[in-house]
Structure formats: C-alpha cells, structure tokens
Amino acid sequence: MGIQQSLFSAVQDAFAENTRISNQRLYHTVASSLGIRESEASRKENIGKKGEKCNVFTRKVRWQQQTLKQLGLIERVASRKGVWQLTKEGKKKIQLHKTQPGITVLGFSTRLGLAIWGDCCDVFSKIDEPVHLMISSPPYLLRNKRAYGNPDETEYVDFICKSIEPVVKHLVDGGSIALNISNDIFLKKSPARSLYRERLVLALYDRFGLFKMDELIWQNKSKPPAPIQWASINRYHLNVQWEPVYWFCNNPNKARSNNQRVLREHTDQHKKLMKAGGYKYRKTCSDGAYSKREGSFGKETKGKIQRNVLDIPHVCKSQQDYKKAAKEIGLPAHGAPFPLNLARFLVEFMSEKDDLVIDPFSGSFTTGLACEQLGRRWIGTDCMYEYIRGSAERFNGCDDYMLSKEMENVSWM
Numbered sequence: 001m002g003i004q005q006s007l008f009s010a011v012q013d014a015f016a017e018n019t020r021i022s023n024q025r026l027y028h029t030v031a032s033s034l035g036i037r038e039s040e041a042s043r044k045e046n047i048g049k050k051g052e053k054c055n056v057f058t059r060k061v062r063w064q065q066q067t068l069k070q071l072g073l074i075e076r077v078a079s080r081k082g083v084w085q086l087t088k089e090g091k092k093k094i095q096l097h098k099t100q101p102g103i104t105v106l107g108f109s110t111r112l113g114l115a116i117w118g119d120c121c122d123v124f125s126k127i128d129e130p131v132h133l134m135i136s137s138p139p140y141l142l143r144n145k146r147a148y149g150n151p152d153e154t155e156y157v158d159f160i161c162k163s164i165e166p167v168v169k170h171l172v173d174g175g176s177i178a179l180n181i182s183n184d185i186f187l188k189k190s191p192a193r194s195l196y197r198e199r200l201v202l203a204l205y206d207r208f209g210l211f212k213m214d215e216l217i218w219q220n221k222s223k224p225p226a227p228i229q230w231a232s233i234n235r236y237h238l239n240v241q242w243e244p245v246y247w248f249c250n251n252p253n254k255a256r257s258n259n260q261r262v263l264r265e266h267t268d269q270h271k272k273l274m275k276a277g278g279y280k281y282r283k284t285c286s287d288g289a290y291s292k293r294e295g296s297f298g299k300e301t302k303g304k305i306q307r308n309v310l311d312i313p314h315v316c317k318s319q320q321d322y323k324k325a326a327k328e329i330g331l332p333a334h335g336a337p338f339p340l341n342l343a344r345f346l347v348e349f350m351s352e353k354d355d356l357v358i359d360p361f362s363g364s365f366t367t368g369l370a371c372e373q374l375g376r377r378w379i380g381t382d383c384m385y386e387y388i389r390g391s392a393e394r395f396n397g398c399d400d401y402m403l404s405k406e407m408e409n410v411s412w413m
Ligand SMILES: C[S@@+](CC[C@H](N)C(=O)[O-])C[C@H]1O[C@@H](n2cnc3c(N)ncnc32)[C@H](O)[C@@H]1O
Pocket: 118, 119, 120, 121, 136, 137, 138, 139, 140, 148, 149, 163, 334, 336, 337, 338, 339, 360, 361, 362, 363, 364, 365, 366, 367, 381, 382, 383, 384, 387
C-alpha cells in the first residue's frame, strides 16, 4: 500500500471512529494509527517560493481531508472552528455498524477461540465457563467521543464495572484481570489529570473484591506528541510516553501468574558474574539498606526476571498486516489497537496453557491472536461489525478457522 493511500485510509478511519473530529485530534489519531514518531509529526520544513516553515505531516493530513470533502463524505461543523464531521453520505459509506441491543452473532471461530459480534454484557452474562484471565483495553475515557461510544467521566467507573461484572463472576480462584486504560485524561480546561483511575481501582476492590497486584507501565516510545494543549501550546507538561496496564487478582496468594514464563536473557555482565560464582566479597549498598554477600548472584538461573516497565513499540507488523487485510476487503481498520507483543506478554505471564482468556472489548482481536499463538483458549466480543469481519483475516489459517455465514451475508439498509 502506498504512503498516500495508507494516509488516506488512516484519515478515513479516524472519521469512521469519531464521526466528528477536530483537526488537532485528527492529527493525533492519524499519527498514532500509522505509528508516526513525534519528531516526524512535528517536523517543520521550508516550503514554497517564500520558503515559509510549515509542518509537513499536518499539511499532508489536511490534503487527504480535502479529498474526503471533495468526495462529499465530510463537511465543516459550522459553529466550531477546525472541527469536521461525516456528511449523510459519509455516514452511509464509512460509519461503523453497531450490533442491536440483545442480539449476538458468531463472527468467526477457531479450534481455540470464538469471536462474537455483540455487546459484551449481553454475551458474557450468558456464558457459563470458568475464566482464568481477562485482558482488555476498554474504550478510553475521551473528551471527544468515538463512534463506538466512549463514556464520559461521570459514567466511566460504572461502565467498566457493569461491563466486566459477568466475567468477574466466572473468574477462577487466583484469576487475573489486566486493563489497559489511559493516564492522559485531563480535567476540563485544566492541565490537571483526572483521578478516574484511582476511583476505578477503589471501585473494583469495593464492588468485586479485586486486589490491585500492580500498575504495569507500558512504555510506548512512538507515541505522538501529547497533550498538545498542555505540552506544545501552554508548555506546562512533558510529552507522554506510557500507558498503565492495571493488574487485578481475586486471590493474590493463588495468582496464576508466573514470572518464569516470561524470563528475559541475562546480560553478558550477569552471565560472567554467574560463571565466576557471584560476588567475591561482601558489599554493603545504599547506606546499609541491603548487602551483597560473598557468592551472591552466583547461582545459574534460566534468565532475568522481567521488570514491571514493559518497553514495547506500538508499531507492530501484525497490526500493519491486519490493517492492510481489512483495507483489501474494503473495511475501516481499528485505529486504537495495542501491539501483539503486549498482549502476548500479558497472556503468557498471567495464564497457563489451555486456560480460558476473555477480552470483552476485542477491537482487532489482538488478545485472541496472542492466545491462539500461545495455546490458550479465548473468547472475544466487539460491538462493531467492521472490526470483527476485518479481524477475521488475522485468524485465517489457524486450526479449524471458520467465518460465520452471518458475517458473509450481512447487508445494511
Ligand atoms: C480500545 S478498543 C480495543 C482495541 C483492542 N485492544 C485491539 O488491540 O484492537 C475498544 C473496543 O471496544 C469495543 N466496544 C465498546 N463498547 C463495547 C461493548 N459494550 N461491547 C463490546 N465491545 C465494545 C469498540 O468497538 C472498540 O473496538
């Protein structure tokens, strides 16, 4: 796919997801979905005869926006400067299709998993299976709602609790829940961050007895510059580079997690130290807070225990292939997936082979794919037809893959 074509698709997908979107948000969404680095998204070059400094990336995005306008698919919002929305024609052609309340449809299946088009509460309140792990990235709390529906701050904690309650009820003893949510939610017209994360953590303990095991840091070095208002315009903040992945467990002393499943390779220095039988003499460190004994670190171990900062690039070959495949069958690709390596890490660390892993907000079914590769059973739901159908392409080739007839024969009024 050419660069212009993928930029055009990313702009179109941003409108499919958001229906109405400001230019700033459009730049952010497009850069994020294409994995464009901060330096590139904000680079200015001398352009034209006068040689004026201009942001090359935002200029290219606006060019694609004009193409959509000429096709009659988007229009300016009269009362709001720099905000665009889908026209009636645009809504017909590029909007996402949400499932009807109460209706659930099998999307596709494999030997290990099921992808269901439906509201997660409807689906999981009917499924009666022991669940070992839930991994999900729910719709973020956003100031500008996306087409797939983002709850606002007053509704958010209730929305998450209500959505995951049917899954929590079936969590086995020691089962875990991992939630990737955003840290970058600000109070209205303020550079202060919302405390909704803290409220959510307390609510999950108070309502469901879920203990907080950790707040893993997913370090994403390719995040586009943000928060624009508070870092690039008002200069109060630093640019963001991480997102939290909250990890909860219903019985911490029986957690199914095991760091030996996700060991990292020892450094050469550590390998040398082990070979030499560890430290040769006693050493006191940090003003006596701890000490290294003679022989410390001399025992050979299989690998290094992973630290709780996960340095995982957002740019991901599996996501790029999925986006390309979705485009090839004429569907918008999901604009906010997490990378396959993040899902793989969480699945491997927090569950055992053959366990059942659930993702109620599956999007492009990255969790399902990680399970497929790691031999876990999985069930995923998403309420948008386009995401389920597009994701099916990622599973074509898995054992017993089958696309349901309903997915093949769908038509819109
Ligand atoms: C942030 S995305 C998940 C992205 C996913 N982790 C991936 O890697 O592609 C959240 C998804 O939740 C879906 N969604 C929102 N509300 C839902 C509901 N009530 N039931 C099922 N899916 C829902 C949206 O359509 C969207 O695809």
